[in-house]
Amino acid sequence: xxxxxxxxxxxxxRVRGVRGAMLVAGDDGLVVAESxxxxxxxxxxxxxxxxxxxxxxxxxxxxxxxxxxxxxLQASQGSLxxxxxxxxxxxxxxxxxxxxxxxxxxxxxxxxxxxA
Amino acid sequence: MTQTRAVEPWTLxxxxxxxxxxAARLALLTTTSGQVIAQHGFTRAVDVMSAAxxxxxxxxxxxxxxxxxxxxxxxxxSHQGQSHGIxxxxxxxxxxxxxxxxVYGGDSSIGLVxxxxxxxxxxxxxxCPAPEPAKxxxxxxxxxxxxxxLAALFGR
Amino acid sequence: MTDDVxxxxxxxxxxxxxxxxxxxxxxxxxRGRLDAAAKVALAGLEHHPNLADGxxxxxxxxxxxxxxERAADEWSIALALDPHxxxxxxxxxxxxxxxxxxxxxxxxxxxxxxxxxTDQSTVQALHAVRQxxxxxxxxxxxxxxxxxxxxxxxxxxxxSGLLLVDPQGRVLAGGxxxxxxxxVAEEVAAYLAGVSQEADRSARLLELGEWRWIMAEGDAGHLxxxxxSASALLLLVRDxxxxxxxxxxxxxxxxxxxxxxxxxxxx
Numbered sequence: 001x002x003x004x005x006x007x008x009x010x011x012x013x014r015v016r017g018v019r020g021a022m023l024v025a026g027d028d029g030l031v032v033a034e035s036x037x038x039x040x041x042x043x044x045x046x047x048x049x050x051x052x053x054x055x056x057x058x059x060x061x062x063x064x065x066x067x068x069x070x071x072x073l074q075a076s077q078g079s080l081x082x083x084x085x086x087x088x089x090x091x092x093x094x095x096x097x098x099x100x101x102x103x104x105x106x107x108x109x110x111x112x113x114x115x116a
Numbered sequence: 117m118t119q120t121r122a123v124e125p126w127t128l129x130x131x132x133x134x135x136x137x138x139a140a141r142l143a144l145l146t147t148t149s150g151q152v153i154a155q156h157g158f159t160r161a162v163d164v165m166s167a168a169x170x171x172x173x174x175x176x177x178x179x180x181x182x183x184x185x186x187x188x189x190x191x192x193x194s195h196q197g198q199s200h201g202i203x204x205x206x207x208x209x210x211x212x213x214x215x216x217x218x219v220y221g222g223d224s225s226i227g228l229v230x231x232x233x234x235x236x237x238x239x240x241x242x243x244c245p246a247p248e249p250a251k252x253x254x255x256x257x258x259x260x261x262x263x264x265x266l267a268a269l270f271g272r
Numbered sequence: 273m274t275d276d277v278x279x280x281x282x283x284x285x286x287x288x289x290x291x292x293x294x295x296x297x298x299x300x301x302x303r304g305r306l307d308a309a310a311k312v313a314l315a316g317l318e319h320h321p322n323l324a325d326g327x328x329x330x331x332x333x334x335x336x337x338x339x340x341e342r343a344a345d346e347w348s349i350a351l352a353l354d355p356h357x358x359x360x361x362x363x364x365x366x367x368x369x370x371x372x373x374x375x376x377x378x379x380x381x382x383x384x385x386x387x388x389x390t391d392q393s394t395v396q397a398l399h400a401v402r403q404x405x406x407x408x409x410x411x412x413x414x415x416x417x418x419x420x421x422x423x424x425x426x427x428x429x430x431x432s433g434l435l436l437v438d439p440q441g442r443v444l445a446g447g448x449x450x451x452x453x454x455x456v457a458e459e460v461a462a463y464l465a466g467v468s469q470e471a472d473r474s475a476r477l478l479e480l481g482e483w484r485w486i487m488a489e490g491d492a493g494h495l496x497x498x499x500x501s502a503s504a505l506l507l508l509v510r511d512x513x514x515x516x517x518x519x520x521x522x523x524x525x526x527x528x529x530x531x532x533x534x535x536x537x538x539x
Contacts, residue, residue, distance in 0.1 A: 028196070029227020041478070043234075047227030048474040054225075055470050056488055059463040059495070063509050064450030066491025072516075073471055076481030080474060094478060119314060137473075141342075159314060159330055159346065160321040221341070223466075 005033035008111035012091070015107050017099035019078075023115070024050050026090045040094055049092040053082050070105055083108045086116045122154035123268045124211075130239035131156060138232040141200070142219040144168060148175060148206065153214065171217040175206055194226050203229050207237045210244045277303070284312070289319045297329045301336060309333045324354035331363050340370050358387035362394055365401070372459070374405040420457075421445040423533045427526055435507040436500075436530050441465030444504060445533065451492070460507065467497060468505050485523065487516055494519050500527040501534050 005023055012021040013035045020036035022045060029050035034042045053071055060068050073080040074097070081093040081104055091108050120135060120143075122128040127145055135143055135156045142157040144164065150172030158164045179190040192205035203218040203226060216236070220229050280296035293316030300309035313330040320326050331346035344367040350360035361384035368377035381398040388394065423445035424430035431447035438444055441462040448457040467486070475483040485498040489512070496508040496519045508523045 024227075027225065029225040030230075043227070044231055044477050047225065047231040048470070048477060050225060051228055052467070052470045052474050052486075055463065055467045056486065056495075059460050059467055059507075060488055060490045060493075062450070062456050062460050062463060063448060063493065063495065063507075064453075064456070065488070065493030065495055065509060065512075068488040068490050068495075070489045072487045073474065073480075073483055074485050074487075075475040075483045078475075078478070078480035080478065080480065094480075097481075119310065141345075157342075159317050159327070159349075161318055162321050 005115060006035065008091075008114045009033060009035040011114070012093055012104065012107045012111050015095075015100065015104045017096040018104060019094050019096065020045065021091070021093045021108075021111075022046060023085060024090045024092050026050055026053065026084070026088045032089055036094075045092060045094055049080060049082050050090055052080070053090055070108070072101060072105075081105070081108060083112055085112045089115075091115075120154070120156040121268060123264070124153050126243045126245055127154040127240060130236055130243055133239060134232050134236035137235070138218070138220065138229045139224040140218045140220050140229065142167075142217075144171065144217040146171060146215045146217070148172060148213050148215055150215075157219075167217055171204055171215050174204055175215050179206075192230075194229075196226065201226055201229070203233070205233060209237075209240050211247055214240075274299075274303075288315070291316075291320065291323070291325075293319075294323075294325050294329050297333065301329070301333050304336075306333055306337050310337075322353055324350040324357045324360065327353065328357060328359040328363065331360070335363065335366070340367050343367060356383075356387045358384045358391060358394070361387060362391070362397065365394075365397060369397075369401055369404075374401060374408065377401050378405060420447060421533070424526060424529055427529065428522070429508075429510065433509040434526050435461060435464075435509075436533075437461040437464050437505050437507070438503060439465060439468060439505065445530075448507070448509060464497065464505050464507060468499065471497075485520075487519060489516060496520065496523040498523055498527055500530040504530060504534055506530050 009021045009023065012018060020040040022034035022036065022042060023032040024030065024046040025032055029047035031042050031046045036042055052073065056071055057068055060066065067084065069083060071082040076097065078097050079095045079099055081095065083091045085091045091112055093104060093108060095104060120128065120132050122131065131143060131145060131154050140156065143155065144152065144167050145154040146152050146168045150168040152164055152168050155164050174193065175190055178193060182190050190206050192203065195202045199222060201220050205216050206213055218229055277296065277299050280292055280299060283292045284290055284296055293312050297309045297312040297316065300312060310333050313326060313333055317326045317330065327346045327350035331343040331350065334346065335343035344364060347360040347363040347367065350357050361380045365377045365380035365384060368380060378401055381394060381401060384394045385398060420443060423436060424434045427434060432449040432452060434446040435443065435448045435457055436445040441464060443457050443461045447455065448460055450456045471483040471486055475481060485496060488495045493512050494510050494514060494516060498506050500506050506527050508519065508526055510519055
């Protein structure tokens with residue numbers, strides 16, 4: 001199963017501008033599997049992305065928009081992307097600010113399906 | 117408004133920062149024998165003393181199992197309940213090993229607690245004054261220390 | 273220092289184990305001196321850890337300071353010590369009402385009234401919560417007629433899908449309805465404060481620079497959150513048929529309108 005996770009992450013990290021991808025236990029914010037460039041703090045990425053997704057989910061569900069299927073945080077020097085994965089996991093990507101988000105999103109959704 | 121108090125004043129700032137970042141509901145810093153160094157969120161001394169004793173006992177019994185398995189020393193345990201999680205960790209400081217017992221709710225996670233706990237241990241190490249020479253421990257000292265600790269922890 | 277606080281303080285100084293700490297803490301609380309009240313309550317609880325009134329007092333102090341969850345914990349302790357404590361039931365009624373759990377709020381308020389049938393404030397609270405529960409049951413859209421500045425007039429979804437809030441999660445302008453139904457502006461605004469704080473922290477700790485916006489595609493709708501100024505957050509909500517690129521354009525237009533309005537407010 002771990003190899004399956006790794007293959008799915010590798011697929012996402014092949015997108016230009018992606019600095020790291022990881023599977024995170026959504027409720028716990030702990031790393032399940034990761035494929036990160038040097039310098040990316042995996043535990044921080046996992047904990048913070050899961051917390052952000054959890055907080056955004058409350059707002060989204062209260063606004064009757066349902067469970068977020070894709071979250072994109074755009075910052076001045078980078079991007080953070082997150083999508084739900086099977087078994088309560090979250091697929092998280094950290095990338096350059098000018099990443100092709102459409103392509104990354106597509107690969108993330110495919111990776112999510114591959115894990116299922 | 118919830119109070120953070122410390123017997124050892126140098127632990128106060130790191131603990132307040134940790135609690136603020138991790139959104140911990142309760143936090144207790146003790147020696148490995150359960151002597152309280154600082155606390156956040158407890159309103160009753162009886163709860164603090166019980167939690168300190170239980171935390172030290174859990175760490176000691178887990179350490180013993182770990183020793184039997186010939187594994188490296190005890191570092192941390194966590195339990196996720198329905199509405200609260202518990203995190204217990206042993207870590208080193210220039211003043212010797214310490215235990216941290218943290219209770220968090222749904223607005224936090226074990227990932228966030230662990231993340232900011234790493235920073236907390238670094239902050240404690242940086243804030244720790246030079247070690248004092250060891251003194252003999254007498255029963256009378258222990259009783260006095262206990263009362264002084266309670267006074268510091270609850271502002272009496 | 274007023275006379276009653278002075279007299280109570282003197283009494284407590286004479287006898288630190290006295291139960292007068294409850295009256296002193298309450299006197300300080302009603303005067304808004306919450307730090308002093310908390311010190312008195314915590315010191316009193318040291319002498320009387322099993323006094324339900326002491327936990328009720330500390331709960332009211334932390335509730336006044338805005339920490340309703342912590343207050344609920346303390347009221348729960350008070351109830352564990354005295355299952356018929358009217359103040360603790362009333363407090364938990366308040367805490368559950370704040371959380372939107374009207375059934376639990378009603379249950380606690382009814383128990384509070386049973387414990388002290390003469391407390392008029394409980395009667396009034398019970399009446400208000402029953403009305404809110406009836407309203408929620410009969411008309412989910414009721415209570416939506418809050419007057420808010422028409423900042424986004426002329427923009428699509430001006431009062432149902434555009435919400436301007438301050439960093440503390442209070443609504444400044446606009447409106448938000450869940451699928452065009454009930455007004456959820458206040459509730460969503462409260463959550464947005466936490467989202468923005470987490471976005472700030474994530475961007476900082478992951479070295480991503482300053483966050484500019486967050487976009488989420490939900491099962492049933494899309495959301496776009498940005499910060500048109502340091503003192504405001506803007507949420508745009510649209511049906512899922514609106515593509516994310518168009519969402520960003522709409523959000524940029526609304527942010528410009530919000531910025532102009534905010535500048536006008538500070539003049």
